[in-house]
Amino acid sequence: MxxxxxxxxxxxxxxARLGEYLARMLEQLSFRGPDSAGAAFYRDxxxxxxxKLSLHSANEDPGWLALGGELHQAFGGASEPHVRATHATFTxxxxxxxxxxWLAEHHPELRLMSAGRSIEIYKEAGLPQEFVRRFKLDEIxxxxxxxxxxxxxxxxxxxxxxxxxxxxxxxCLVHNGSLSNHNRLRRTLAREGIRFQTDNDxxxxxxxxxxxxxxxxxxEQALESxxxxxxxxxxxxxxxxxxxxxxxxPIACKPAVMAETDEWVAMASEYxxxxxxxxxxxxxxxxxxxxxxxxxxxxxx
Amino acid sequence: MxxxxxxxxxxxxxxxxxxxxxxxNRRLHEAVDPRRVTVVNPGGRHSIAVGINAPHEVEIAGxxxxxxxxxxxxxxxxxxxxxxxxxxxxxMSGTVIVEGSASQSxxxxxxxxxxxxxxxASARCAISLKGADIVVRGSVGHMSAFMxxxxxxxxxxxxxxxxxxxxxxxxxxxxxxxAGFGADCIEKEMRAEHLEQVAGLLARAEIDDVDPAEFRRxxxxxxxxxxxxxxxxxx
Numbered sequence: 405m406x407x408x409x410x411x412x413x414x415x416x417x418x419x420a421r422l423g424e425y426l427a428r429m430l431e432q433l434s435f436r437g438p439d440s441a442g443a444a445f446y447r448d449x450x451x452x453x454x455x456k457l458s459l460h461s462a463n464e465d466p467g468w469l470a471l472g473g474e475l476h477q478a479f480g481g482a483s484e485p486h487v488r489a490t491h492a493t494f495t496x497x498x499x500x501x502x503x504x505x506w507l508a509e510h511h512p513e514l515r516l517m518s519a520g521r522s523i524e525i526y527k528e529a530g531l532p533q534e535f536v537r538r539f540k541l542d543e544i545x546x547x548x549x550x551x552x553x554x555x556x557x558x559x560x561x562x563x564x565x566x567x568x569x570x571x572x573x574x575x576c577l578v579h580n581g582s583l584s585n586h587n588r589l590r591r592t593l594a595r596e597g598i599r600f601q602t603d604n605d606x607x608x609x610x611x612x613x614x615x616x617x618x619x620x621x622x623x624e625q626a627l628e629s630x631x632x633x634x635x636x637x638x639x640x641x642x643x644x645x646x647x648x649x650x651x652x653x654p655i656a657c658k659p660a661v662m663a664e665t666d667e668w669v670a671m672a673s674e675y676x677x678x679x680x681x682x683x684x685x686x687x688x689x690x691x692x693x694x695x696x697x698x699x700x701x702x703x704x705x
Numbered sequence: 706m707x708x709x710x711x712x713x714x715x716x717x718x719x720x721x722x723x724x725x726x727x728x729x730n731r732r733l734h735e736a737v738d739p740r741r742v743t744v745v746n747p748g749g750r751h752s753i754a755v756g757i758n759a760p761h762e763v764e765i766a767g768x769x770x771x772x773x774x775x776x777x778x779x780x781x782x783x784x785x786x787x788x789x790x791x792x793x794x795x796x797m798s799g800t801v802i803v804e805g806s807a808s809q810s811x812x813x814x815x816x817x818x819x820x821x822x823x824x825x826a827s828a829r830c831a832i833s834l835k836g837a838d839i840v841v842r843g844s845v846g847h848m849s850a851f852m853x854x855x856x857x858x859x860x861x862x863x864x865x866x867x868x869x870x871x872x873x874x875x876x877x878x879x880x881x882x883x884a885g886f887g888a889d890c891i892e893k894e895m896r897a898e899h900l901e902q903v904a905g906l907l908a909r910a911e912i913d914d915v916d917p918a919e920f921r922r923x924x925x926x927x928x929x930x931x932x933x934x935x936x937x938x939x940x
Contacts, residue, residue: 656809656828656847659790675789676749676770685767689787691808691827694847 406567406580407433407532407553408660409677410641410648412669412700413546422447423544427536428680429672430551434532436580436673437553440566441535442527444576444643447546449522454481455500455573457507458493458517458525460563466514468492478506489538490563491517491526500573515564515601520574522645527552527566548701550643552578559604569610572617574645579606580658580673583636609634613642627651627697641671647701656694663687669700715740722746726753733757733780749789754782760799774801777818793820796837809846812839815856821910828865831858834875840910850877851887859906861915869923873930877923878903880915889929895922 409429413419423445430441450456459471468485472494475482481497496503500519507516518525526539532553536542552567559565568576583589586605589612594600598611612633616626623642627649630640637657642649650671652660662671663678665687670678678684692698717740719729729744730752737759744765747753751770754763757780765773768786778797787805796815803811806824813829815837822830825843834853844862851867853875863881870887876899877890903917929936 659808661789661808674749674770675768675787676751679748679768685786689768690806694828 405436405555407436407673407677408578408580408639408641408671409433409551409673410549410578410643410650410671411681412548412647413667414669415667418667419547420545422546422549423541425668425681426544426549426551427541429670429677430532430536430541430553432677432680433551433553433673437555438531439556439561440527440529440554440563441532441552442525442554442566442568442578443539443541443549443551444518444568444578445524445526445544445546445549446522446574446643446645447524447544449645450495454495454497454521455503455519456493456495456521456524457500457503457519458491458523459507460491460515460517460527461513462490462563464490471511471514474510475503475506478510479503488526488540490528491539493524516570518568518570518574518576520645522547523570523574523576523643525568525570525576527568528563529561529566548643548647550576550578550641550648557582559602562602564602565604567606568643569604569607571610571613571642575613575617576643577606577610577613578641578643579609580639580660581637581653583609583634583638585635589633605636609638609640623649624697624699631695639673644701647699649697649699650692651697652692652694654695660692661689662692662698663689671698716743717741718743718745720745721748721750721753726750729753730755733759733761733763736761747786751789754780757782757799768805777801787824792822793818793837796820806843811841812837815839819906819909825862831856831875834858838906838909840906840912842910842912844881847884848887850875850890853877857902857906859903859910859920861912869925871929872925874925876902878920879923880920883923886923889926890923891926893922893924895920 479498483495485492567578583605586608590608593611638653639658639660640651661675665683740761742763747767747769749770753773755775758778760779763782765784770789772791774782775794779799781800783802788807790808791810793801794813796818798818800819803822807822807826810829811826812820814833816835820839823842826841826845828846830845830849832851834856836856838857840859847865848867850869852871854873857876860879864879864883866885867887869890
């Protein structure tokens with residue numbers, strides 16, 4: 405069991421309170437996944453020619469400020485770090501892939517959680533309520549967000565094994581379920597050059613989507629091909645710079661509810677997580693059909 | 706909130722934004738005399754009004770989570786909203802009415818009584834049905850009536866794939882289309898007794914704008930549930 409939440413805003417009022425509402429949603433899903441929690445926020449896009457990086461350090465402060473200086477020196481422009489608990493985000497005057505390569509070479513001790521123009525990923529082991537408080541989710545504004553609460557069934561409970569998983573620039577994946585062919589698929593993808601940080605099944609699904617998208621598939625095509633190549637149970641939510649998409653496995657082993665009002669679109673593992681949103685009782689509410697890709701924003705374009 | 710001492714005053718309102726589901730259920734279990742209970746602010750909470758064993762009338766004003774009105778005996782539970790997984794699971798008797806839609810496994814293993822869903826019910830509705838009657842105003846999802854043993858499922862809309870897989874003796878009535886049949890489920894003749902049964906169930910569900918003559922009946926071909934070596938490929 406795990407919990408998934410997605411929230412897409414349609415009004416400036418909702419954008420300002422995005423983190424606050426996602427936090428309430430994650431708290432409701434806490435009992436579905438008390439082992440760890442995470443969130444991906446889409447907010448404050450970096451200017452043209454710049455990228456945004458989310459980094460995690462096992463040490464409380466590995467010298468984020470100094471790292472900002474190094475990035476500035478290396479690329480001729482970098483923001484000061486925005487530090488949240490064990491994570492920090494930077495905007496850097498560089499191509500995201502160049503910045504990634506630089507970090508891998510100069511700071512292999514840091515873990516890159518996400519890269520792109522607007523995505524920020526935060527995740528940590530421990531109770532979701534603790535995560536929400538420690539990372540001050542209440543303060544975070546943005547256009548849309550995905551969240552996850554994890555009950556580990558197939559691999560360890562660590563920050564790295566937590567969701568969301570990055571699936572490429574400005575892309576991320578959260579998953580409720582378990583995959584049974586991930587070991588074989590990981591080997592196949594590794595031969596294709598996809599790198600993995602953990603033995604987690606969801607990271608393989610994330611890598612699979614990265615590989616499909618790299619090969620020219622649209623997000624919708626990539627998700628539809630999951631139904632042929634992934635064996636197991638899943639409700640997936642995929643975040644993109646423009647919105648998010650949802651897919652349930654054809655048997656619909658794992659739950660999902662969606663709801664929409666004039667102010668927001670939400671998906672969650674259970675309705676109780678949607679009930680905390682304003683006007684939820686009057687929202688158009690439905691259960692997504694199995695094996696069908698749903699999307700908001702221009703997530704699939 | 707306290708149970709009113711006077712037997713004449715038996716109407717209660719229970720607010721789940723300030724009181725717990727456990728407390729609500731405890732009160733419902735304790736009360737022997739019939740009560741009229743209104744539950745407000747359900748907020749999608751699980752296990753609301755489960756295990757009632759008295760002819761209470763419970764009205765829930767909003768959407769509920771999993772297993773609402775599970776194991777109900779005698780009571781009438783009306784949900785003015787949508788339900789999560791397993792509404793009225795193992796229903797024994799009484800009536801459960803869902804004014805919105807129900808998620809998966811509505812009426813699972815229900816043994817008696819009546820479940821009415823005015824919206825749609827999703828996958829596995831009436832799974833392992835054991836004697837209850839279920840009327841769905843909308844459509845049902847895939848694998849509905851899986852291994853259903855006895856009782857009836859009336860669907861005014863359409864049925865999803867694999868209807869009635871491995872069905873025993875439950876009767877399935879569908880007005881619209883059936884996306885596909887599960888193993889050993891076939892169409893059967895709609896005789897006078899079946900029309901009468903559908904008409905009776907629609908009346909009990911207070912659905913008066915649907916013609917019983919528009920339904921088709923499905924049930925077991927009885928080729929599967931006794932082991933036969935020739936059927937090995939189907940097991």
